[in-house]
Amino acid sequence: MSSCLGPPAASPAAVRPREDPGLADRIAVSAATHRGAQLRTDEVRAWLAERRAAGEFRVERIPFGQLGEWRFEPGTGDLVHRSGRFFTVEGLHVVEHDGPYGDGPRREWQQPVIRQPEVGILGILAKEFDGVLHFLMQAKMEPGNRNLLQLSPTVQATRSNYTRAHRGTDVRLLDHFVRPDPDRVIVDVLQSEQGSWFLHKCNRNMVVETTGEVAASDDFRWLTLGQIAALLHEDDLVNMNARSVLSCVPYPDAAPGALHSDAQLLSWFTGERSRHDVRARRIPLAAVRGWKHGVEAIEHEHGRYFRVVAVSVRGSNRENVSWTQPLVEPVGLGVAAFLVREFGGVPHVLVNARAEGGFLDTVELAPTVQCTPGNYAHLPVADRPPYLDTVLGADPSRIRYQAIQSEEGGRFLHARSRYLAVDAGAAEAPLDPPAGFVWATPAQLRALTRHGHYLNVQARTLLACLNAVAARPREGM
């Protein structure tokens, strides 16, 4: 630990409170501030459009044969970069035994999976302007985004990036996160990403404050939490990485309690982890059963789930970017929804302990509903995911939050889901839900985001959106 983590030299033996007493208020002020010091909220779309025009990015699908530095490895058939860096597409064999004591239903399947066993940094720089915390957001192009540019963290860096960073501005911004000032770290936690598409992927989610001058190009803008919350109501605007980091911001908790104490919630979760037995084993991509390998795509034999495809990316002369890469393209629009009920006046969301083959540890907490409905269209109604019909059939008056959000555009092509928070009554969502579900408050979920492997990335997006519901856009912003 660096020397700056110690207390001030004047009092070498001082202790400090274990929680920063002023932070919650400063977060609350930023969340309540809808007019930023630098840019009005309604100017963000125009700024993004301007950056999009400046970049002149073009993304085109290509057959695998036109991938420049990527190839199918002889023998395994794994899709790898010639340098051995970035990521690989491999195969995964998953066996899941559920039920109270491993004696319940058994599922077994094989699938392609993205493996990238290195921890990246997703960092948002924070700074006070006029006494209000603002967050430095980047207009960043990612080839998988339908609209190419979205609002992103200040830095998104893989280990390869940050051990060999080469561009001036980026290096200076990255430095805030690679060597963070311990007195100014607001968020710093390893969080998982999609366990259905990634094997054991996690990134370091960070918010670090600075009081110094920050040199940032036209690709960056300072926004308050209130402004970002308003933007979370728009489709495809705040990218997945930003949503993930924002979900970990320690918003203050005004609720008087919860249906279940924290100890009860954790005990329930421990029970869920214990009763699921998920064993995932890497296999060669060429050996994955049930998937067809074509010249332009690797796809499921019945057209379900997702395809592995390839794209070429080119930017303007100014940007000077040009590369090819594989992407995972989900089939159909996803749905991720929390059912919401108030108990004792306190809103609760119905959380699901969900097993995904690529999770490091069996299950994580997921939305009430998380699926791509098309994948279940061939099944009888009884086999459809619980609560899916409740969500899809909800009266518009009961929808607290709704927007279409994109998943990570650096790995996924046009991967979009409808994120919802839907008010539910006792009939649809009883006090005592079925096995695998539990009621928790947003404050309880926020407390869990201090630690990794609790909330999956979809639940974190919804948590960020629930924070946004309290800051619903009003006229004149």
Next chain:
Amino acid sequence: MSSCLGPPAASPAAVRPREDPGLADRIAVSAATHRGAQLRTDEVRAWLAERRAAGEFRVERIPFGQLGEWRFEPGTGDLVHRSGRFFTVEGLHVVEHDGPYGDGPRREWQQPVIRQPEVGILGILAKEFDGVLHFLMQAKMEPGNRNLLQLSPTVQATRSNYTRAHRGTDVRLLDHFVRPDPDRVIVDVLQSEQGSWFLHKCNRNMVVETTGEVAASDDFRWLTLGQIAALLHEDDLVNMNARSVLSCVPYPDAAPGALHSDAQLLSWFTGERSRHDVRARRIPLAAVRGWKHGVEAIEHEHGRYFRVVAVSVRGSNRENVSWTQPLVEPVGLGVAAFLVREFGGVPHVLVNARAEGGFLDTVELAPTVQCTPGNYAHLPVADRPPYLDTVLGADPSRIRYQAIQSEEGGRFLHARSRYLAVDAGAAEAPLDPPAGFVWATPAQLRALTRHGHYLNVQARTLLACLNAVAARPREGM
């Protein structure tokens, strides 16, 4: 979640505080109670001796060829049970890249490892007698214990045990943990075990309270936390599983703060997880390089680390037990020690972020020193583990705690370590320790035991022992 997790039916929409406001006081009262309702502390050794005599257990080393139901699997050479249950001994290939960004030292090795991919239950039943919480401890035989019987949790059950439990008393006791009453769960968390000997092993550590009658045989006794604390000062008496569960008990925190806030401590830990890159891959036991396979042992070519051996176990007619099994036998007495310093009047321990090949997630928090000194005897002083000489050479007046404790006797043969807490001065243990070390308070560590994969099992033992320091035995108990 079962219906009993809901609040009382009379107020179906009530919320409760997120923390049980009375629990800390009840823990404190039990910790301060040195005279138990059932048994005096100084009677525990006699009771254990009596149970030991009643069992007439005999454990003998045998060559692998005399293992009854175990065999070396053709091809892999893995040591497996014919039923496919219990555990296996396999090979592990570990590659570790350290240094700030994976560009530091690289270590690579192969070793045998125990794989047991199922979650067991380590459960202690609690109950109030005369208004004081007592904990039901078992005199349990484990073949690897030098003294065979030690004080153990109420139940230690593998999934195989608890899905097919057959003995009456055991089943009734087990029921408190398999289907715990959510209103009476005090501890419930998955914790890791030795990452140097086990692959990804974790067990469900539980304390559950009951108000009902408990039928328990002569193998069980109720003790207060104060009594157990006194017993933690004795060698080889409280077994590893009991120590692990006890470390998770939510003792109250009277300290006014810490050198680093909780957010700073977690940020430091996130940095440590990020800068270590540990990749462990299962390999056939027969393929492990650097280890010799003999008729009675699999051992390291230089006699270091540990041996895989086999034993036969027989009990009296009454106990009617008889089996054979492999065990891992470490070479030499281990050392696990915290250096302790007070800052602002608050004791802190120096914690090490330690990578072990069998951890699920890169590093966990370990004691300042954790090693078997003999394994380093061949190395120059500069290559010995940091702080080892400080601990071994400490003046007796500076030793706050010291006892020899046994590791898990169901898997390890005569695996013993000297556990210490040693007061250190600024010269030996500076405010600003080297990379990989941080000062934390016991209260901060206790808070982390609510979650898994933070404290390793040796750190948890020491945390339980630090709790015991405050309850040092006095005359007249």
